[in-house]
Amino acid sequence: MIRAGIIGASGYGGGELTRILSGHPDVELTYLSSETYKGRVIGAALPNMKGYLDIQCEGYNPSLAIERCDLLFMAQHNGWAMKQASQYLDAGLKLIDLSADFRLRAPKSYEQWYKLTHESPELIKQAVYGLPEIYADDIAGAQLIANPGCFVTSAILGLAPMLTEKLIDPTSIIIDSLSGVSGGGRSSFKLDYHFAEVNQSMKAYGVGGIHRHVPEIEQELSEIASCPITVSFTPHLIPVTRGILSTIYTNIIGGGWDTGELVNYYKEYYKSAPFVVVLDEGETPATKNVLGSNYCHIGVKVDPRTNRVIVISAIDNLIKGMAGQAVQNMNLMYGLDQTTGIDKPGAFPW
Amino acid sequence: MIRAGIIGASGYGGGELTRILSGHPDVELTYLSSETYKGRVIGAALPNMKGYLDIQCEGYNPSLAIERCDLLFMAQHNGWAMKQASQYLDAGLKLIDLSADFRLRAPKSYEQWYKLTHESPELIKQAVYGLPEIYADDIAGAQLIANPGCFVTSAILGLAPMLTEKLIDPTSIIIDSLSGVSGGGRSSFKLDYHFAEVNQSMKAYGVGGIHRHVPEIEQELSEIASCPITVSFTPHLIPVTRGILSTIYTNIIGGGWDTGELVNYYKEYYKSAPFVVVLDEGETPATKNVLGSNYCHIGVKVDPRTNRVIVISAIDNLIKGMAGQAVQNMNLMYGLDQTTGIDKPGAFPW
Amino acid sequence: MIRAGIIGASGYGGGELTRILSGHPDVELTYLSSETYKGRVIGAALPNMKGYLDIQCEGYNPSLAIERCDLLFMAQHNGWAMKQASQYLDAGLKLIDLSADFRLRAPKSYEQWYKLTHESPELIKQAVYGLPEIYADDIAGAQLIANPGCFVTSAILGLAPMLTEKLIDPTSIIIDSLSGVSGGGRSSFKLDYHFAEVNQSMKAYGVGGIHRHVPEIEQELSEIASCPITVSFTPHLIPVTRGILSTIYTNIIGGGWDTGELVNYYKEYYKSAPFVVVLDEGETPATKNVLGSNYCHIGVKVDPRTNRVIVISAIDNLIKGMAGQAVQNMNLMYGLDQTTGIDKPGAFPW
């Protein structure tokens, strides 16, 4: 049994980790930290867990964490993990960090986008970017995982097959993404997330390449394409609790592909990725169809009128975009089947 | 392994049955019938199942069902099961019917409320009302189960502890219920369920004791109370996909209870019911907390100003109010732990 | 022209006042105060007003308000108006207060429910309860109006016709109410109002007679019935932005009414109330139908099985439950037709 702890168990990401790990056959939850709920049973923070899990939340205590855990999930705000990680790594624990602290390989880039001086630049080198569909082998050997951003996951999974084979013009990529409100986190209840402000509305934010996921998207796409890539990325806030839908536009080089061929190529590319479902020609992803699961649905369409490909990918931002992907990474780190504990479809309809 | 079939696998109830049973450790799904999707893979009807379950939907075929199945779930419109059930019972299959056909013990009552002549009145006597928290022993020995209505489940679980002990005035019961839209079913897409008509609105329907769940509620409450009970019941349509919240008002006989005592009594009453969570004094159920699970959350409050008790119960109408309860019944019928395959909490937040 | 000011123009109630008054033919908006947005144009706070109204928000300044205004709308938190009102009344201004400060006639009751010592008990006597359908004459002569609570408005309009004629058992009243999230106000963005916590959920709060609208409901119903009335009142939070639906249960004394007769009596009772629409027998109110307007829809149904009447009333909590009613009061205070500036139906569908 893996003895696992969660720092920040009462947030939306930490809460889903708690739920998933409490049902994982190879995991024992040995430590749940939550400053807000310490001393109270986890059901006070996560009312879905009432009657199922009876663990108490505790305050943050590194020595306790080291004593009790083989693996820690860190679900804290940006800037936290870079200060805390080294003590755990030194003690031999494995870490999966859900923040942005170890995602950007250039400390300068982190400082530019997150307005924080990186305090553990040496750990960035050690960290493996935890996208299992691309980096499974590296993840298997890692001690420190940087769990990808939710938008980034949807963008990379949509584009990787074409970038790998250099099928598209690398200057032509536009990623238009829609997100549910839980992506903003549970502790940041600012007016922007008030039900009366969000409901019935649709709104872009971070327009013009200024959202913090831009450098992460570009870093990863550039890595896959082996050339520098700059993208347009516009996230939108949509009145749903969960889900990310990315509609991606890009120009095919040379042309000559039709939709059916591209669908087949995507299916081939993802044939050993258990959570990526490439839809048949004519089918279109909807976030409803992946909610509550670790699946990513991808649809592709070639538009011969404009010589563009439109790729659409749908995920549950809290699962494949966060907690589910973290557990998928854990499974790989421990040599388990990567679907262990996260192999079930979501309910329908939400 | 139980060889199970589902008649009507592409509806909302049948869909949840398909999902739950496909992950049940003691079940093999051997037959999925759907007239709308016959010849197509189940993922065409239930897009959440894509990549997970690869079974084809088939047309309705009784001899096939008998050959392939030990147990059939019938998720069809009212009036269907009463015509089809006997052939399966004769062939030795077990049946769990999700319609109203075998719920009302008086055929006349069925005819009055459903405007259909009952064609198998003799089977009504054989049928067991499938509410495991009340009738576990009978269910264990049953061949034919009438799976309860969703509103009815929430009402009975809320009232049973007080009725059993005759704590309340049986003429004083008012059940005010809120329901999500999936309760109306997937095939009945009338204007009433159009997103633009439901969203942002709240509306009662079937006001004044004319909803079809009234006779079922009264029958079951009368049985538990051992005296005839007439209730006021008002269902409301609320813009959520799932969930039922019943707020129940009733007068305590004699008085003398405070909230803490009543909470303790409810906890004692349900101590061996794995899916009923009685909330602590001061806590209030919310449907969000039970969505995606088979749990029922119950809160009770004594109001000394009016000498009334207010009981509030929350369930997921498609799970504890339908498919999950059906599987719980199946578990009891086969001597399994009643939580098998339905023991997980739902995700949070929806 | 009435020179009107709004204290708290950037909240949800103040915002609707701003919108309605900016289009009122007899009003000139001379003062908009907002601490949050002072020095900025009103469109920064109320983005619906962009391109339509170009007034600046200002800080709170009593002498400015006195100089510029004939009438002030006070849309502030409870406890504010009781400290500020007297200076304006002394200066001859008319006041319409949207808080609870002048609603409860007994200062002790105010202190008990709002945990504040009332600092102007003498003004309570002077204040008129601003429900135009009941107190039009008093409102016409008032200098200080206590604008009713939103739940209270829906409850009184539903019950007044029967209470006036003593048709019902005064101990039998149960008011089960559903409310949209805007009722909680714009400044109180606590976790309870976070989109991800509210969406897809249904939840009671203040269960068991502990909500602050209870004493106001009981005071007003007692006044109308000329006898002391105690009610059960349960508000619920529903994932809609606006709207209140109250489903009211009560026992008819003596019986003998059928639904058609009661509908006719309600129509007669409200024949000169331009904003109350009594629905025909068989029709049921939905909040969608009154959103964006000052209308109240009322449906009644006699249930002979239980000898109960069910009355359902629907309003827009920010209009008939708040800003629209305030303007209706203003119209009466100035001898205008009470529908002036608020005579339009809302759009459909929301």
Added chain:
Amino acid sequence: MIRAGIIGASGYGGGELTRILSGHPDVELTYLSSETYKGRVIGAALPNMKGYLDIQCEGYNPSLAIERCDLLFMAQHNGWAMKQASQYLDAGLKLIDLSADFRLRAPKSYEQWYKLTHESPELIKQAVYGLPEIYADDIAGAQLIANPGCFVTSAILGLAPMLTEKLIDPTSIIIDSLSGVSGGGRSSFKLDYHFAEVNQSMKAYGVGGIHRHVPEIEQELSEIASCPITVSFTPHLIPVTRGILSTIYTNIIGGGWDTGELVNYYKEYYKSAPFVVVLDEGETPATKNVLGSNYCHIGVKVDPRTNRVIVISAIDNLIKGMAGQAVQNMNLMYGLDQTTGIDKPGAFPW
């Protein structure tokens, strides 16, 4: 007074026309036709109108329409107006058609996209495309107006300023649009619009240039740019009742613009358009802010990293995208101020 009739008064577009025109100071509603509700009062179809408008719906009857009306609004399915228009034009009535029948100038294009042979190609030439911000003069003199599509309105208003001045690469335009569910109409209640299928989901449709608004967008953009334009257009269905948000990506030719300059240019371009609000630099449109009004909010942003402009436009699809724009056209046709009867902001928040 303009004697106006509406063919199809009970749909979502016809309903909003009914509401707006019933409050228009220069209009008398003399004829409301609805096959579904004929013989019943309009409040049966449009419950928001109860207590406000007492007109009966009538069956469709051309001679009656000619006798009673100066102007007809035709809110029917595609293919209807092309058969009915000529009799009215011959009789001297003015017509505003809300369908697609007279929007595409090439009958062949109509036939290709709508799969219908156009039966009045000669009327297409006579029809004026009713986008007041571009064609006000032509509209003033027109007898037959083709009221624009909702997506098209949002796209043209967003792009016109740059296309007029040839600031952008005409091959680079990508229009990514989000729409509420009312855009699908009230009579088409297919499973796709069932609340349980739409709620909590986000989904593209008509992907790859196959949506019927594509030829209309391209025709109008080409006209404005004086060169042939092909676009990528992807509509998405979002769980809101109303609203369209279009996020438009395009490449600036030559560069050299910054956001502030472009904002100023847009403000200048639209300085005499009373319903177009160009937001200040740093502001972003949200559909919530225009719901219930005829306003269009536009935000622009230059991204120097990619040399792209991102333009975002927000409208209420049933008002500026349909009924409000139709009334704006009527105002121009009759020499009224174009804001008459539609000059009010929407409520906030929805």
